[in-house]
Amino acid sequence: MCVCDDDKDRKIATLRKRLSREVRAREQAEQLLESKALELFQVNQNLLGSIQKAKNRSARVNAIMNSIKDSVVATNQKMEILDVNKSCVGMWGIPYAGLMGRSVLEFVENRQIADYEALCLSASADEQDEIKEFNFRTLDGGFVPAEVKISTFQHDDERFLLHLIRNVSNKKRLQKEREAMQEELANAAKWEAVGQLAGGIAHEINTPAQYIGDNLHFLSECNEEILEILNKALELKKACEQNGQYLDYVQEIDRLIEAYDLEYLCEEVPQALKQSAQGIAQVSHIVRAMKNFSHPGTEEKKPFDINAAIDTTLTVSRNEWKNIATVVTDFDEHVGLVPCIPGGMNQVFLNIIVNAAHAIDVKGHETMGEIRIVTRKLADQVEIVISDTGCGMPPEVVKNIFNPFFTTKEVGRGTGQGLAIVNDIIVQKHKGTIKVATKEGKGTSFIIRIPCK
Amino acid sequence: MKGIIFIQFTKKVNEVWGEDMVEDLIEQADLDSEGVYTSVGTYCFREMVSLINVLSKISGTSPADLQKTFGEYLFKQLSMKYPLFLEGKKDLFSFLASLENTIHVEVKKLYPEAELPSFEYVFPAENIMEMTYRSQRPFADLAEGLLRGAVAHFGEKIELSRQDFPVEKGSKALFRLTK
Numbered sequence: 001m002c003v004c005d006d007d008k009d010r011k012i013a014t015l016r017k018r019l020s021r022e023v024r025a026r027e028q029a030e031q032l033l034e035s036k037a038l039e040l041f042q043v044n045q046n047l048l049g050s051i052q053k054a055k056n057r058s059a060r061v062n063a064i065m066n067s068i069k070d071s072v073v074a075t076n077q078k079m080e081i082l083d084v085n086k087s088c089v090g091m092w093g094i095p096y097a098g099l100m101g102r103s104v105l106e107f108v109e110n111r112q113i114a115d116y117e118a119l120c121l122s123a124s125a126d127e128q129d130e131i132k133e134f135n136f137r138t139l140d141g142g143f144v145p146a147e148v149k150i151s152t153f154q155h156d157d158e159r160f161l162l163h164l165i166r167n168v169s170n171k172k173r174l175q176k177e178r179e180a181m182q183e184e185l186a187n188a189a190k191w192e193a194v195g196q197l198a199g200g201i202a203h204e205i206n207t208p209a210q211y212i213g214d215n216l217h218f219l220s221e222c223n224e225e226i227l228e229i230l231n232k233a234l235e236l237k238k239a240c241e242q243n244g245q246y247l248d249y250v251q252e253i254d255r256l257i258e259a260y261d262l263e264y265l266c267e268e269v270p271q272a273l274k275q276s277a278q279g280i281a282q283v284s285h286i287v288r289a290m291k292n293f294s295h296p297g298t299e300e301k302k303p304f305d306i307n308a309a310i311d312t313t314l315t316v317s318r319n320e321w322k323n324i325a326t327v328v329t330d331f332d333e334h335v336g337l338v339p340c341i342p343g344g345m346n347q348v349f350l351n352i353i354v355n356a357a358h359a360i361d362v363k364g365h366e367t368m369g370e371i372r373i374v375t376r377k378l379a380d381q382v383e384i385v386i387s388d389t390g391c392g393m394p395p396e397v398v399k400n401i402f403n404p405f406f407t408t409k410e411v412g413r414g415t416g417q418g419l420a421i422v423n424d425i426i427v428q429k430h431k432g433t434i435k436v437a438t439k440e441g442k443g444t445s446f447i448i449r450i451p452c453k
Numbered sequence: 454m455k456g457i458i459f460i461q462f463t464k465k466v467n468e469v470w471g472e473d474m475v476e477d478l479i480e481q482a483d484l485d486s487e488g489v490y491t492s493v494g495t496y497c498f499r500e501m502v503s504l505i506n507v508l509s510k511i512s513g514t515s516p517a518d519l520q521k522t523f524g525e526y527l528f529k530q531l532s533m534k535y536p537l538f539l540e541g542k543k544d545l546f547s548f549l550a551s552l553e554n555t556i557h558v559e560v561k562k563l564y565p566e567a568e569l570p571s572f573e574y575v576f577p578a579e580n581i582m583e584m585t586y587r588s589q590r591p592f593a594d595l596a597e598g599l600l601r602g603a604v605a606h607f608g609e610k611i612e613l614s615r616q617d618f619p620v621e622k623g624s625k626a627l628f629r630l631t632k
Contacts, residue, residue, distance in 0.1 A: 014472060025489045028491045029494070
């Protein structure tokens, strides 16, 4: 064998060794690739699971956030909005995308911005938790009162603010209504006491008024008899004078006639007695009306004289309207007795008549206004129309007049309960109807219909 | 140690001393792997130590010089294979500063089992960077070679000095690079 062959064999041996290493390296690489592929598959599976879990968690967090009735706003330290929940979108009336990046301060009422910034600073400094009230602007240009609590949270090395905003407009409305209700209840209790007192006084006055009236009637009759006797006595005096008899007495009588002005007494005394009788009759009438009004009786329906009740109410409320309006009544005698809750119906008539007087008062009374009350017997109903020549109402007022706590009267004069009570008594308790016809500046008519049976 | 380092090592030996030297090295080094390497496989660092020691004996070059020379070569090869790690690095300092927190992080993602050296950086002056190298392996010379390769890559005029520290295991060295 020559050197050349040795060299060749050595090269072949080297190449074989290298080939063997390369083949084994390839097998190793394939095994590695296979195990890495398996690892990758498992990692991928885990990743997909994690993504699904993350999605579920995110969806759950979103659902929780959106189920919160309060508004939740996340901002950065510059107060730029990064996220809001559904309630916030509803409260401000701006779509989600439209809120992103805007400053939360844009929605705070101008005069409160400094306070809001101070609250944010306090929250950032982890100072004591505070809840403060702010007015937030809404899309329609109005404001919503809300309680605000601000906290902070850390994410990706950055600090953020979480604004919890609770709309308290409903709470405030309910609070106002509760206060008005309490005031109304206090008033009702007061008026109930006054009514009872008035009923008691009316009863006490009624008896003396009765015998004063009787006595005045007796005195009137006696006065006529006395005048008859006096006339005869004067004829006797005249005869004595003509016959020259008892002249001393005649002169004394003449002096007394002149001194006391007998002619005046004869004219005025009957009139004084008559006027006194009329006066005491009027007192009796008022007292009787007050007595009727202050004893409404039960909540049960019973035959009720609507015409008489209106008359009574007019008497009781006379002080409200006598200086500003005249009252014209046109009662249908066929109305008769209608099943009603007496106290309730008295309340209805009083509320509407007093409202009518106030409406005339508001309009101004250079000339006397008029309250006209008409009753009519319909087929199976009774219709009562109470009209006034007052200020009337605009449509936006008309649609609210039967709502509790709605009033156009100044503070302290109206509670907003009157017509709500009227509506309740007529519609709920009597299954009747009540309608309003009104014209601004001209007047208002309430048309009430009550079933006869 | 990753297979790519062994492959590049045998490649360099092949280039300098020829294929017979590679076979001799593998035979004499008594390697568990028998010299069968794939670039993504992981092998014991002692095989590299054996290979360098055997090559040193055969070639008469010190193991330290062999490591340094191989380190320079290795940097060039890796920079061609993984240009991504050099992208956006305007100078040597910014590249070296990214080793610990960027390049090693990415390597760990791909090879969680990889045992990498650690670096700490100090900048005593604007033109001076001090890197403290720590490794459980005796490859401070290889690290120096890699650093020299990096200096050559960026073409900057850098003065490199090194101070070794005695450690129980592995190696620790402070590299001071001055512009």
